[in-house]
Amino acid sequence: MVARVIPVDCFDLVIFGATGDLARRKILPGLYRRWKEGQIPEGCTIVGAARSDLEADGFRELVRAALEEFLPQPEVQPETVASFLDMLAYVTIDARGDAGWPELAALMRTGKVHAFYFSVAPALFGDIAKRLKERGIADRESRIVVEKPFGKDLATARKLNESLASYFHEDQIYRIDHYLGKETVQNLMAVRFANILFEPLWNAQYIDHVQITVAETVGVGGRGEYYDTSGAIRDMVQNHMMQLLCLIAMEPPNCFEPDAMRDEKLKVIRALDPVAPAEIVRGQYRGKDGDDYLSESGNPDSRTESFVAMKLHVSNWRWKGTPFYLRTGKRLRARASEIAVTFKEPPHSIFGESNQWRENMLVIRLQPDEGMDLRVMIKEPGPGGMRLKDVALDMSFAEALGDDLDIPDAYERLIMDVIRGNQTLFMRGDEVEAAWAWVDPAIDMMEQRGDVPEPYEPASAGPEGSMMLMHRDGRRWREMR
C-alpha cells in the first residue's frame, strides 16, 4: 500500500549544524525521500548553515555522499538526487558572532514558510534564536525545531525554555522526540482511540500491568563521551519512554489537536509517583574489549547506566493499582521495542482447576516487525474434556497492509509536520519540564548514594536485578527476542 502524499506549502528550511551527524544521517536523507515522493514542491530552498568553510557545491557533494551512505541504494536515483541537490544552498555561519548572518538573510524569500532546524548543541540554541530574531530573519510566522537532549535536568531545561521564549512563542517551537514520529507509536493512539474494543477494559480494574521495553543491540559506540554524561535514564526514559507511557496511560483527548493531546500527556506525567529506590535497577554491559561499556565510554570509573528497569505508578482514578514496568538498554540480546498490556484473570472460571489459564495480553510491537498480537484463550481441538490453550491473534502490519508498504522514517514525517504547522507530535515546554521534574529526584538519589550499576553480559536480557524486580511481584518480563 503506497502512502497518500499531500504536498506541503513552499518553504525555506535552514538547517543549523547541516554538516553534523544527525543532518547527514536523518534530516537530509529524510528530506530527499519526501522530495522523491513528490511531497516537497518546486521552488523550496534548503539552506545548510554550519561552521565549516564550504561553498554550496562542497555542501552538495557532502549531501550526495550522505544520501549514498544512509539510504538504500535503489532509492538513490541520479536524476532525483541531482534535482534535490539543486534545492540546496549553504552559508558558513558563526552562531555566536556576526559572520554569515547577512548572507543567510539574503537567501530567505518572502511568501514561503520559514523553518529553522537547530541541529546543534543546546548551548547554542539561545545564540541562534537571538540572531534570527534580532536580525529580522525570523518573524512571528517562522518555526524553529530543536532536538534532544533538551537539558540535562529540570534547571537546564527551564533555562533553555526561557531563552527560546525570549525570542519565539510556544506555538513556533517544535521540540522533537523522534519516537512520536514513528508510525507504530502513532498507531498506539489509533488502537486506543479509534476502536471501541479496548477502551472499556483500559484501566486498573482489568489491566494487571503494562510492560514497556525498548531494547537495543548496539552499544554506545562512537557516542561514548556524550552518553557517559547522560545514561539510559536521561537518554531514553525522560523522553522516549515517557512519551510511550503517556500514550498508553492518557485519557482520551477530545480531538487530535496539539494542545488537547499535550494537556492529557502532561496530566499523566504529573500523576506519576516518585520512583522508590527499590523499584529502579541500573545496569552496565561489561564484556570483552569492544563489548565493554567502560572501554567504549573511555571512562574506566564510569557509574553511568547503559540499562535501566523501573516500576512506575500512575496515581489517578484510572490506574491506581496497575504498575507500569519500563526497561531499556544497550547491547542487549535483541533489538525489540514493544508494549505489552497484560489483562487480569476472569473473575470466575467455569472450566475448573485443571485448565491452565494464561493471561490475555495485547502486545504492540513498535520495531522491528511492527504489528499487534492479542493473546486469547481457545479450546484445544480434540475429543475429551474441555482443555484450553492460549493462541496469538497475530498481525504484522507489513502483511496486513501489503509488502510494498512505504513507512516514512520518523524524521520525514516530523519535518513535514513542521512545514504544515502541526505541533501534535512535538513536545510542549511544560511537558519536557514535568518529565525532568519526575526523573531528577531519582537520578539525584542514585548519584548521592554513589550507586554502581549492576554489570550484565552483552547480548543478554540485562542484569539479574531487572528479573528480580518482576519476580518479586510474581510477574516476569516477556522474552526478548
Ligand code: BG6
Ligand atoms: C536516541 C538515543 O534518542 O534514540 C539513542 O539518544 C538511541 O541512544 C536512539 O539509540 C534509539 O532510537 P531508535 O529510533 O533507533 O529506536
